[in-house]
Amino acid sequence: MHQFSFQRTNYQHTPVTQAVFIVPPQVHLLDVAGPAQIFYEAADYGAPVTSYFAGIFPADERVESSSHLCFSDLRDYNTLQLKKNDLVFIPGLERALLLDDAFLRTTAPFRRWLQEQHAKGVIICSVCTGAFLLAEAGLLQDQACTTHWKYTERLQQRYPGLQVKENCLFVQSGTVLTSAGVASGIDLALYIVEQLWGSAFAAQVAREVVVFNRRSAADPQLSVFLQYRNHLNNRIHTIQDLLAQTLDKKLSIEALAEQIHMSPRNLTRLFKSTTGITIGQYLDKLRVERSQQMIGEGHTMHTVAAACGLKSTNQLRQLLKKYRGMVRA
Template identity: 35%
Template sequence: MNGNRPGTRTLRVTVLVFPGVRLLDVTGPVEVFTSANEFGGRYRVQIVSEDGAAVITSAGTCIGADRAADEVREPSDVLIVPGGPEWETLIKDDVLMDAVRRLSGTAACTASVCSGAFLLAAAGLLDGRRATTHWRFTRRLGLRFPSVRVEPDAIFVRDGTMMTSAGVSSGIDLSLALVEEHYGAAVARAVAKDMVVFMQRPGGQSQFSVRSQIPHSRQELLRRVLDAVAEDPGANHSLAAMARRAGVSARHLTRLFHEETETTPARYVEQVRVEAAQVLLETGDDSMEVVARRTGFGSPESLRRAFVRHLGVTPGAFRTCFRTTGVRHKAPESAGVSG
């Protein structure tokens, strides 16, 4: 896309579906684009499958297709490639990969949702490009396709004509960004309000991945250090203290951290402390002072700086977003409960 407004021309959005596709990866973007038509947008959405037949999603529901992929004659303004739990099998489907390449070749913009990034990467469309996927799979994407420059914390990434987004609902974020590009911020904002979603959600993916990234080490002495930090984040974990615990010099321990975890001792300790604070903020009523003290930060200001640095949100904003849906604090009638 060149950023110019499309005027009165109807924009074509093609969504490629396949057996086992994740339902929200499809319906999220479709809902954004069709809702935009109510606020000044002009989109025509078509669902295509390999052979034009309906497909069964990973949720067990059926999605119909408008036509087969090889029947698409007109170029698309946006091609959406969703993901699915069985992406490792999907990327070995030569017919599906050919469909991805052909449809992308005539599309002005190709966008993946969640593990759909693996399909784009397997098709060779992300070589040398920046990309993201669900936080659980960012490391695997980088290992499987080393030519892809993975950005693990991004909600979505744009690199030229390719866009990739994070897990499941991030397809909505990506689609809203495209609506804003096509028709302006006012239209995108109206769609976001109508769907009751963030126009731009706070923070990145790392706020969802509590304790998922704690590294494993082949070195027994380093494993003892890592475990000690994880078991008691609030204890003294200075470099000197950890080196004494491991029985090695501070320099040697730093080298082990770099070789085994690809991070520094200080950064590892801070990450574990942030993750421990996330758990306390999600599950407890402790004040910020208590959370900071229990997790080794010492002060609310140090806690706040670490949260912003690692997660892109403040501790207060994190607690508000992730502690509860708010249903317990609503009166029955306002929560939609009767009698």
């Protein structure tokens, strides 16, 4: 499959990239704000990029978001002259609109404009349920794509010609990229910044917005650092936080239990009944994910093992082998 490519050398002398953020009615704020902030920071660091905000209807100069915060002074997308490798971001919006055939019919002119931009080689990106608008425009037909985990099945049912991928942060199909939603829009934006201006520059931008553990397309939507947290037991949350923050240390069950004023036996039982897995299994999963992150960043196996609280690289390899199903392809 053809993948788009960007110049990576001396970005200060490359043409200015135009990044257009579409603001549909009932837009989800973070779907717009996250990627827009990434490109704002990139410009602040000297990247040749200019951002625009445009409504989905030419007459819209003011749009109310799903959170009731309003966007104003929006551009008419017809006035934008985009070129190959410029960017268009389509954020998510309220599902009631996406399932409203009458609303979708009114978007026909915008969808035709999207098709024209795609034909010119403009990079089209969706965040969260924005994928529905791309699908309606025919840009995802027979292509791999994704959306928020709550809507992957609905997207597949409504558009059976799509190859909807579950549990991934973003998917690239040529010059069309779809992401899972909210925070994954930031991951997607950082990925594009990396393609445009290189890894070192993207790392600077990530650090500026305090995104230290950057995620890639291969990462699942739900990190192990976020899984097993769908409960309201503050004491177990405290233990999970402590384990995640001290992976390089070996804490005994007694030391953990002391933190929440509980006996080791009661902690063991409560952790299992609350999360569905044992403390040891949870710790292993944290170590596997952290080790994969560090290995992907180029750290040595020795450094990774130490950071994960393991005695040797051999112990690390055994752990990765044990949890082979968690390891990214």
